[in-house]
Amino acid sequence: MKIVIGCDHAGFNIKDKVIAHLKEKGHEVVEVGTFSTDSCHYPVYAHAACKKILGGECELGILICGTGIGMSMAANKHDGIRAACCSDTFSARLTREHNDANILCIGERVVGVGLALDLVDAFVNAEYMNSGNHVTRVAMLKDIEEGKLD
Numbered sequence: 047m048k049i050v051i052g053c054d055h056a057g058f059n060i061k062d063k064v065i066a067h068l069k070e071k072g073h074e075v076v077e078v079g080t081f082s083t084d085s086c087h088y089p090v091y092a093h094a095a096c097k098k099i100l101g102g103e104c105e106l107g108i109l110i111c112g113t114g115i116g117m118s119m120a121a122n123k124h125d126g127i128r129a130a131c132c133s134d135t136f137s138a139r140l141t142r143e144h145n146d147a148n149i150l151c152i153g154e155r156v157v158g159v160g161l162a163l164d165l166v167d168a169f170v171n172a173e174y175m176n177s178g179n180h181v182t183r184v185a186m187l188k189d190i191e192e193g194k195l196d
């Protein structure tokens with residue numbers, strides 16, 4: 047799978063470990079920065095990662111900041127992006143299976159490296175169920191984006 051990864055300065059230390067882990071599992075990784083611990087602005091990197099997914103270059107994305115929250119807020123401003131900020135593996139798996147999430151957001155200041163890698167595995171290895179009410183509900187998210195839900 048081709049996966050885009052982005053972070054801000056507060057997610058920089060975990061990023062390299064996530065990249066190494068994904069490559070070890072056979073995935074291709076596209077990096078959109080940041081590339082140092084110098085203070086920067088998370089929306090820049092969330093936007094860069096979303097463009098890779100919406101443009102079709104990457105299937106899934108991982109975004110890391112201090113809490114994961116700013117990245118998820120920025121990513122979810124994009125039509126077609128379903129970003130989930132998770133700090134437990136059950137949610138990381140279910141957000142793929144039920145919500146067809148295409149971005150996992152992680153908080154480096156919230157979880158340790160070991161849990162971060164487990165979150166990535168749970169997310170990347172899960173598959174969207176693509177049936178029944180899940181399809182209806184994900185379609186309703188699109189309806190909201192398009193102003194069609196009353």
Ligand code: RB5
Pocket residue numbers: 054056057088111112113114115116117
């Ligand atoms: C940076 O200090 C921090 O605010 C950012 O990484 C993130 O946690 C925001 O949601």
